[in-house]
Structure formats: C-alpha cells, structure tokens
Amino acid sequence: MPISWALLLLPILSTTTVLGARRGSQSNFRIINGTPISISDAPWQVSIQVLGYHICGGSILSSKIIITAAHCVFYVPALLLQVRAGSKYWKDGGQLIDVAQVKRHANYGTDPTKNDIALLRLSQRLYFTRNIDRIRLAKQTPESGEKASVSGWGQKKENATVGSRDLHMASLRIIDRKSCQASNYAKLRKIVTEGMICAESGDRDACQGDSGGPLVVDNQLVGIVSWGIGCARKGHPGVYTDIAYYRKWIFKYVRRQE
Ligand code: 4AZ
Numbered sequence: 001m002p003i004s005w006a007l008l009l010l011p012i013l014s015t016t017t018v019l020g021a022r023r024g025s026q027s028n029f030r031i032i033n034g035t036p037i038s039i040s041d042a043p044w045q046v047s048i049q050v051l052g053y054h055i056c057g058g059s060i061l062s063s064k065i066i067i068t069a070a071h072c073v074f075y076v077p078a079l080l081l082q083v084r085a086g087s088k089y090w091k092d093g094g095q096l097i098d099v100a101q102v103k104r105h106a107n108y109g110t111d112p113t114k115n116d117i118a119l120l121r122l123s124q125r126l127y128f129t130r131n132i133d134r135i136r137l138a139k140q141t142p143e144s145g146e147k148a149s150v151s152g153w154g155q156k157k158e159n160a161t162v163g164s165r166d167l168h169m170a171s172l173r174i175i176d177r178k179s180c181q182a183s184n185y186a187k188l189r190k191i192v193t194e195g196m197i198c199a200e201s202g203d204r205d206a207c208q209g210d211s212g213g214p215l216v217v218d219n220q221l222v223g224i225v226s227w228g229i230g231c232a233r234k235g236h237p238g239v240y241t242d243i244a245y246y247r248k249w250i251f252k253y254v255r256r257q258e
Contacts, residue, residue, distance in 0.1 A: 031152055032205040032232040034170035039088045042151045044135035044221070045167060047090035048072060048120070048212060049082045054090040054163060057152040057213025058083065059221055060134045063125040065254050066099075068212035069224050069241065070108035070118040078102045083122060086132040088167040090153045094131065098123040103253055105246075114193060116226040117241045119253055135214065138222040141197060141244045144176040148199050148217045150225060150238070154209030158231040163209040170206075172199040174217070175237050184235040195245045197223055198237035206238045207231035215240045 039045065048056045048068055056072035066083055073081065078099045086094030100123040105115040126132055142148065151169040155162070175183075180198030181191070192198065199215060206213070206225045215223030223240030230236055243250075 031150065031154055031164070031168040031170045031210055032156060032158070032207050033203045034151070034168035036166055037088070037151065037169045039086060039094070039131045039167060042167065042169065042214070042216075043086070043129075043131050043133040045151050045214060047084045047087075047153060049084060049090070049096075050076055050080050052082075054153050054209065056209070056211045057154075057225065058120065059214040059224075060085060060126060060132065061119070061137070061250070061254060062134055063128065064122045066120040066122065067221070067224065067250065068118050068120060069116045069226055070104045071112050071116055071226070072212040073102050073104065073118050073120070074108075074112070076102070078120075081120065083120065085126050086129060089165060090163075090167075091165070095126060097126065105249065113191075113196070113227045113239070115195065115241075115246075117224060117246050117249070119250070135216070135221045136219070137247055137250060138217065138220040138244050139247065141242050142174045142217050142222045144174055144179065146174040146217055148172050148174050148215050148222060150199065150206045150210065150213065150215050152206060152210030152213040152225065154211070154213075154225075155207040155231070158207060158233070160207075170201070170204040172201040172204060172215075172238070174199050174222075177242075180237050180239065183237060184229070184233075185237075188229060190229065192239060195242050196226065197240050197242045199223070199240060200237035203232050205232035 058068035
C-alpha cells in the first residue's frame with residue numbers, strides 16, 4: 001500500500017493492532033529490536049488513545065500540552081482522544097486525561113508526510129512526578145551521526161499484527177536530510193523535505209504504533225516519529241518531523257495556551 005494511504009489509515013490500523021494484543025495471542029511486540037524501559041527513563045512519553053486503545057505516541061511539552069504527529073489525529077475529534085502519562089503500560093496506571101483541543105499544523109493534509117506535527121491541549125493539568133515530566137525542545141537540528149533514542153508501544157516486527165504491552169526504546173544514529181534522501185527513498189521517489197530528519201541503526205527502528213512518539217538526543221526532543229517504508233529495512237531510514245524546524249510554530253501555540 002502506498003505510504004500515504006498507510007499513514008491516513010494509521011489510526012484505524014493501530015486500533016485493530018491493539019485489539020489483537022488484548023486478545024493475548026501475542027504479547028511481546030514493540031519497537032523493532034529495542035529494550036524494555038521504565039517510564040522514569042522517558043517520563044515525557046505518553047500513549048495517545050481513542051476509545052481506550054493506544055493509537056500513537058506523544059511527548060509532554062508542558063502540564064497541558066502534548067506534541068505528536070498530525071497523521072495520528074487527522075480524522076479524530078478531540079472528544080474521542082485521551083492521553084495516558086506516567087505508565088510503562090499503555091493500558092494501565094499513571095494518569096489518563098481527556099484531550100480538550102487538537103491543533104494540527106495548518107499545512108498538513110494533501111501529503112501526509114509533510115508538516116506532520118500536532119499539539120493536543122489537555123482538559124486538566126498533568127501532575128509532574130518522577131514518572132511524568134516535560135521534555136525540552138531542541139534548538140538545532142541534530143547533526144548526522146549523533147546518537148538518538150526512540151521509544152514507544154509500536155510493533156516489534158514490520159508485519160506484526162499487534163503492538164507492545166510495555167514501553168520499549170531503541171538507540172539510533174541521526175542521518176542528515178540529504179543522505180536520507182539519497183537512500184532508497186530517491187529511487188522510490190519519496191521526498192525527504194526540509195522539516196524532516198532521519199535516523200537508523202542496523203536492525204533497530206520505529207514502526208507502526210510508535211508514530212507521534214519522541215526521538216531524543218541528550219534529553220531534548222529532536223524529532224517526532226512520522227514515516228518510513230517498512231520498519232528496519234536496510235537503506236530505508238525512519239523519517240521524523242524535525243522539531244528545531246518547527247520550533248517557532250510550536251512556541252506560538254504553546255504560549256497562547258499557557
Ligand atoms: C508507521 O506506519 C510507521 N520505520 C512509523 C515509522 C516508521 C515506519 C512506519 C519508520 O506509522
């Protein structure tokens with residue numbers, strides 16, 4: 001399926017994914033080749049949920065603002081969305097809070113890989129603990145070769161049908177935009193535009209269900225899991241929304257809400 005369709009269908013696919021997990025047939029799926037972590041290792045990580053099921057990851061910017069991918073919340077009204085913070089399990093624990101408002105990037109739409117960024121305003125404040133905290137935004141786009149980590153409740157295998165019950169993290173390396181474009185994405189005519197950065201590391205990657213979640217360098221948010229062709233395929237890096245590129249857009253909205 002073309003990636004653009006896949007991205008549009010993501011909320012639906014992810015919901016079925018997690019329904020599968022609840023049936024308990026396969027309980028071990030996660031980020032590709034990551035390791036289980038405590039929520040205190042990534043206290044900014046949240047699970048974004050529709051009708052009680054995990055659809056995407058997100059990160060805490062402030063006690064009332066979550067940042068995620070626009071494709072995660074494209075067709076979803078705020079009243080169906082909730083956020084779970086402070087638990088390594090998407091299904092239990094921590095704080096579960098309703099979403100009051102969704103702010104997608106105004107230029108998100110026709111191409112679901114572009115401007116893939118959204119903010120959620122919560123109906124109540126999160127109470128910060130050692131398991132729930134904000135993450136700072138990177139001021140600069142990370143350099144090629146820098147070590148980064150990605151976390152989430154997504155699939156362990158590209159063709160898996162279920163997400164992970166518990167939170168996983170994988171270490172990656174940043175690839176600059178031009179090298180990323182020169183990968184198989186050039187042959188496939190996938191455009192890695194300004195506002196995107198890439199990361200990969202052999203057999204480790206983000207996958208479906210990790211979308212919207214954090215890519216972190218030195219405890220700063222540098223990216224949002226956005227798209228890719230498959231998961232952990234050689235020459236097909238994971239593509240992330242570049243936080244530094246959208247910093248002004250983010251702060252315009254965050255200031256207005258605080
Ligand atoms: C997805 O479908 C997706 N390997 C997210 C990340 C990547 C691929 C697919 C990166 O949401």
